[in-house]
Amino acid sequence: SISNTRFDSLVLAGDLKQQLCTDIEKWLGARETYHRYGIPWKRGMIFAGDPGNGKTHAVKAIANQYDLRVLYVRNFTSRSDYDEGNISEVFDKAREMAPCLLVLEDLDTLVTPQNRSYFLNQMDGFASNDGILTIGTANNPEKLDPALSERPSRFDRRYFFERPAASERERYLRLFTSSLEPSLQLGDASSKIAEATDGFSFTYLKELVLSGMMDWISDDVQSAFADSVLRQVPNLAAQMRSEPVEEPSNEDGDELPRRPRRRRNRPHPSV
Numbered sequence: 001s002i003s004n005t006r007f008d009s010l011v012l013a014g015d016l017k018q019q020l021c022t023d024i025e026k027w028l029g030a031r032e033t034y035h036r037y038g039i040p041w042k043r044g045m046i047f048a049g050d051p052g053n054g055k056t057h058a059v060k061a062i063a064n065q066y067d068l069r070v071l072y073v074r075n076f077t078s079r080s081d082y083d084e085g086n087i088s089e090v091f092d093k094a095r096e097m098a099p100c101l102l103v104l105e106d107l108d109t110l111v112t113p114q115n116r117s118y119f120l121n122q123m124d125g126f127a128s129n130d131g132i133l134t135i136g137t138a139n140n141p142e143k144l145d146p147a148l149s150e151r152p153s154r155f156d157r158r159y160f161f162e163r164p165a166a167s168e169r170e171r172y173l174r175l176f177t178s179s180l181e182p183s184l185q186l187g188d189a190s191s192k193i194a195e196a197t198d199g200f201s202f203t204y205l206k207e208l209v210l211s212g213m214m215d216w217i218s219d220d221v222q223s224a225f226a227d228s229v230l231r232q233v234p235n236l237a238a239q240m241r242s243e244p245v246e247e248p249s250n251e252d253g254d255e256l257p258r259r260p261r262r263r264r265n266r267p268h269p270s271v
């Protein structure tokens with residue numbers, strides 16, 4: 001949920017997290033300056049990149065950290081039979097809620113040739129869009145209409161969420177398992193697992209931990225949890241090769257897994 005999602009639980013490449021915070025904080029703090037110079041106080045961002053690399057988590061963290069009301073849009077199908085009416089309803093609601101965060105999920109498929117013109121008119125603000133921070137996510141940014149992706153004042157900045165490098169994979173594995181019972185915390189073993197998981201998204205790393213957990217629970221031989229996790233790497237690597245577009249459920253892995261119930265006949269391994 002949004003209320004439980006924070007930036008300190010988010011791992012992103014390089015200084016991307018700091019870039020996002022700086023951009024938003026400057027915008028939030030510049031309301032009077034915008035108005036003094038007659039500039040609409042609005043901001044637009046595109047979060048682009050493959051599924052599972054933190055876009056949704058970042059959106060939730062932004063909403064939570066900056067205490068913004070959120071209007072989340074997955075499609076333009078609502079009360080009206082026509083996209084135009086539903087697009088108008090979305091922007092009217094955002095204007096009522098402002099200052100607010102308007103999230104347009106899968107912008108690359110949300111805006112179509114049929115609704116493009118009306119959507120652009122609403123973004124440009126036939127009515128005032130003052131106080132609206134709009135974030136559009138896109139798994140396939142190359143498919144975005146240039147009128148969206150290359151037009152500041154509609155979407156001012158593009159941020160790319162890349163698949164994590166080894167250092168980010170290690171940080172994620174440490175963080176993801178840190179709240180679990182000691183025998184499930186990967187600790188220093190995170191480095192070895194990170195090196196073995198080149199190309200894994202954050203979502204696949206989460207699935208790796210969960211798959212390792214199931215293997216570890218069912219293993220009659222007392223072994224380290226990290227060994228169970230490593231045994232799952234080839235299976236998930238093969239899945240990624242055969243299904244390059246699809247990701248496991250829960251795109252950004254915001255929820256930590258619950259502690260599993262241990263088998264009664266298995267002794268608690270030493271740490």
